Amino acid sequence: MDKNELVRLLALEDFGPVYERADQVRRENVGDEVQIRAIIEFSNICGRKCRYCGINSTNKSIIRYRMSPEEIVETARQAVSAGYRTIVLQSGEDPCFHKETMGQIVKAIKQMGAAVTLSCGELTSSELAYLKECGADRYLLKHETADPILYRKLHPCGTLEDRIECLRTIDRLGYETGSGFMIGLPGQSLKTIADDLLLLKQLHCKMAGIGPFIPHPDTPLWNEKEGSPELTKRAVALARLVLPKANLPVTTSLGVINQKEKENAFACGANVIMKKVTPDPYKEAYQIYPAKLEKTDIQKDRNLLEEQIRGLGRIPL
Template structure:
């Protein structure tokens, strides 16, 4: 469902209009009390003929990472009646208003940038959605004043939607076994590396540490490892929930609908499955045993099941164009992605791309900023890959729309073998605190140090 203008003939809000007019169509966002209630409401509305979409929650809800049910304004009263008849109390119903940002343009700026850029900036001020060609312009401009304005707009949107607090997550890379042949990845099945699998007790020891320092979310990441199948993961998820109550993000690849559903029912909250590129031809090039439509299907299943849905792309992967990146950003918007991981391509030893140059840091940060402008209230990590190319790059990203850092908490004896790319930076809590202070962000209150 896309917000826009509806073409209406005849009577409009009690007024008879001759010919054809355009009326701005209103949309509303229903915010449930929890994930289970959200899925129930979404099911009830659809069964009663109301078209819905699941999107990131509105800024005024006060909830940083949640999913709202989007409906057309013409269906609002019907939806309210359905909620009343089923005795469902919700957290709130909000009009899906444009986010306006007055003050982005002043006379001094207007005299130093192009008219095309000013027109785009005016659309950002008015809260209007950007076209692909406008996103391409923002990604392509070389003008320093324009770039500074892009970063300033992204930073302001971040502060007004998700706040000025650095979100910190702890990641455990629990297996580097993988059955896939992705050409860019250092742990692909054909690469000759030392393999490892952590057992449940090893994982729980790290989870205990993360819980002790106050982190609320643990990220369980691995290659697509058949040994760590759904049943083993369910057992692990249930134990983490029982012993710590932490939120759980899974990043374990493509699975069936039934598997995703079982993992969600066991207690998984979030799922990260990067699209990596929306260019079908390029996707096939870097995933010789992958299927673009299957990846899309998995992302839709995750959304349908009520996961906080994560995706992302790789900037500078061989064969990529600026237009590809712009389409990636539009995909994140249209899919209603909640968490968007954007990192530079870094070659991995032993892969066919081993001798290719890394992705451009400036373009990666610019992509983060434009993604913030387009997608608004989402989690955007200042990625480990950025920190691997430059410590300052991670700080720059936090000043340009990013709001999250992922710590690498894989035990020292394993972490050097989870080399999805060369010279990986092992971001720890000290470096996260340093980055937050340098970027002018507050540390989260849940942190216990």
């Protein structure tokens, strides 16, 4: 599909046949399994000034934290014991987590038999290579928008060119490369979303996180409208058609807006869900967007999620 075709499909009055096709392609390529991944948000300290993000460096209203390596490894151990096969380590761009420290954490988790996904922002080529050598399997770095002008407005301390170059480095080093974008950003159009989808393919993405924009009250975009769940699901479905074998998560943000929409996304191409296992009270302080969060109970939360997935006719993994 080219850009014009993607725009046409996004604007369809009746998207039902596309959803059915995306679900069929998902079943043919990745099966009925839903991969459940544990996400540990180990630091909300970030040097970036992204105008939509609640943990950006200009927000003085939040309590900053940084988990110790021992806390991170212990949380990962509990998650693996609960049945998680992949640990996602996510943070802001925290300068105090040097590659050697992260490398030791990655090695410790790999010894538990789990896969490791990193999502720590833009790193240098040498840092990325070192962490790959330590055993990191995947790297998730969302490009957020393929429109360079819109990117510049949202990211006063970075460029789309740098972000794309970092993603190309990640792919070149042999990571399972993940990117993604938001639906509903101020100034976004259907053409922008089509460009986002095509960029995922150009970057050889094996993962793609697509979620609705949710305004955070302590950011410059606090009074903007949230993104459309329906348009988000359409983008997920088209991502499945563009990237048939990719891992496509139902993003947490989609469920924040509407739990029903979150469940429905599994019927339009998604095959992954990430569950927060970040310890209390750290979890409350890691708010890229506002959300009502329950207390963390790793085993109980895992069991409940498995039950919900089986109720949708899918197989939890």
